[in-house]
Amino acid sequence: MKLAHITTRAPHLVQALEALAQRADHEEAAQNLLDELSGITVLVARKFTNDRTADGLLEAFYLTVGCISLGISRADIPKEDEARLSFLLHHGAEHVFQMGFRHIKELSALPYVTFVSDFENDPFVQQRNVKALFSEICRADPNSNWTGDEVYKREWLERQNNQKIIGCAKWLRQKHYAGPVKDTDLDAHAVIAIAVIFAIAGDAPIVARIGQKDLETLIQGVRKIPLDIEAGWNALLRKVPPQYHAILHERMDEYRNTIIKKILSKTSIKTVIIEIQKNYAGDEQEVDYD
């Protein structure tokens, strides 16, 4: 029987401090760190938790431990306690905290979902997002395990991917056959779905936003004549910059045997349209029928 592989580690800051305890002459460095760490804790409490209650200060203490640990974990240094300690002592706890906090801010600037709305430009909302991420990733109890660095890596990759999808959707919108779509809200998944579905009709201008009538025309049109779907898709791919190809390929593979099959089958047009409207075109549809 294979046992599950579990890695358990204390927060990086704690590991660095354990390395400090091993050093022979650590009195002064320890005192310095103590002062810096308590100073940071007070600042964190003042800004995020509450510096007037014991609970607020304890929470700020956990956040401080985590944020410094994140700063250490993202640094380009050997994965050894001694290296972490040298890094911490060299830069000072405040700077390492700052690094950690900047990582959080960078992460928070990336899209959490593939849906863009005006709401996100609000400074209050941005502040709230930073705070939410900060307390989600940087909360580290020194006496137990911390996986914030893993969470950070995962979130980072996921959000990078979202960023790409949004980039792709924005590009498609720019090339919309009826002129660029100008709408502050963007449902990136839907934009890509529409473009991919409409591309089956052959080498035609890119479609990024639709009304119900467009769908009717498309389905009626593609059912009349025999169709080379792949040729249409290749035509789309030729127009789109290469960095977005992976996203489109993924989508094409997903649709080839699902919705595209349905479009070409004998299912009633009404059923197919409802399915596309519900599951694919999302928020990128005109409400008016004309």
Add this chain to the structure above:
Amino acid sequence: MSDKTNFPAISRQVTELVLAGSTDHAEDAFSETAEQFGDLAVVTVLDSLAPEVASMHLSAFDGGKLSLATLLISPQAWAESLAFFAATWGEDVIEDEPEMLGESLFAHIHGVIFASDEPERRAALIHYALSTDWGTTAFAVLFSTATAEIIELANDIYSRGVQSSGSTTSDHDVIPLALEIARTDSDAWDRVLFELFPGWQAGEKQLHALSEDQDDDVKIADEDYAIARTTKELLLRLRKQVPSKSVRTPQKGRRPSLGEDIFK
């Protein structure tokens, strides 16, 4: 014993005892030190304590309880430690029980200054304490508990000079202390008065105590009189002057603190 010893072991022991809340044991350590090395050794140890630790220790021995520390602490060290006296006051307590805080502060200051009979020591204690902002505020707190009497005394001193004044109509506890200040250090006396009556100009505005049932007078009073700060206001001022770690100047060889910039 050479002059250069400064008893680091005893200082550390006392600091640990005080921080652990065991001021009685710390006091025992002082007596032992005095027996073994003499009173000067105790002074040295007290000087080498961090001011917040000294303050913690002294505040445990106000009023009735006698302590070697209150007797022997150097005026400079005492002035420093005064800054931390208000560290444990919460804003709620200041709001709810200003009298209690005022009394404990009075007991402490009175205890230290009148612990010894030497006039030079008293003068030095007053001088050093009142050359700091927090010390001035602390004394103003005491005076604010007897504003009317202080006004009477101040007017008396202003018209007749310090040496011939002193008999007031009241026997409030603060008066002897106020007289002591006025007699030993007239600059310090002015500073405390100014802290208590921020609008005070000698000879031009009359000092005035604000009482609660005189709301209508306020307008007139504002122009013609210097209004006294209340005990509560002064306690808050004192509390705000407690130094915190973040504002203290960084020690030599350390990097300067980033402060709020750590979030940038």
